[in-house]
Amino acid sequence: xxxxxxxxxxxxxxxxxxxxxxxxxxxxxxxxxxxxxxxxxxxxxxxxxxxxxxxxxxxxxxxxxxxxxxxxxxxxxxxxxxxxxxxxxxxxxxxxxxxxxxxxxxxxxxxxxxxxxxxxxxxxxxxxxxxxxxxxxxxxxxxxxxxxxxxxxxxxxxxxx
Numbered sequence: 001x002x003x004x005x006x007x008x009x010x011x012x013x014x015x016x017x018x019x020x021x022x023x024x025x026x027x028x029x030x031x032x033x034x035x036x037x038x039x040x041x042x043x044x045x046x047x048x049x050x051x052x053x054x055x056x057x058x059x060x061x062x063x064x065x066x067x068x069x070x071x072x073x074x075x076x077x078x079x080x081x082x083x084x085x086x087x088x089x090x091x092x093x094x095x096x097x098x099x100x101x102x103x104x105x106x107x108x109x110x111x112x113x114x115x116x117x118x119x120x121x122x123x124x125x126x127x128x129x130x131x132x133x134x135x136x137x138x139x140x141x142x143x144x145x146x147x148x149x150x151x152x153x154x155x156x157x158x159x160x161x
Contacts, residue, residue, distance in 0.1 A: 035132040037103040045160035072144045094120025
């Protein structure tokens with residue numbers, strides 16, 4: 001009798017485990033669709049008003065460059081305003097740029113590198129990396145971080161047309 005009761009308990013426990021496992025699997029969110037290079041071409045807009053156009057040829061234009069985007073160049077703010085803007089940009093903060101873009105993985109996330117051929121009046125070569133990630137709604141986004149991604153993004157671009 002005890003052996004039969006043990007078998008019934010074992011069967012019931014197995015059924016409970018299978019049922020719970022199935023329910024948990026059904027409740028989990030679907031896996032995120034990877035972001036690939038084919039997702040990049042097109043127009044991207046930031047909440048700050050930046051407009052980034054990525055051509056399939058690998059060229060880009062950036063218009064309405066916001067102060068938030070400019071912080072991605074990782075320069076000390078005091079140094080930036082007092083020296084870099086005067087020396088490299090003729091005293092004017094750039095509002096547009098153009099160049100080439102590259103897409104590829106880094107150690108944690110796919111990224112988009114913007115290699116500027118022109119940025120305002122500057123003759124210097126500048127580059128910025130934007131990480132490609134999906135937001136909570138599953139939309140592909142390009143995220144720029146001033147310091148540390150754990151502190152939140154500085155600029156976020158979403159496709160806008």
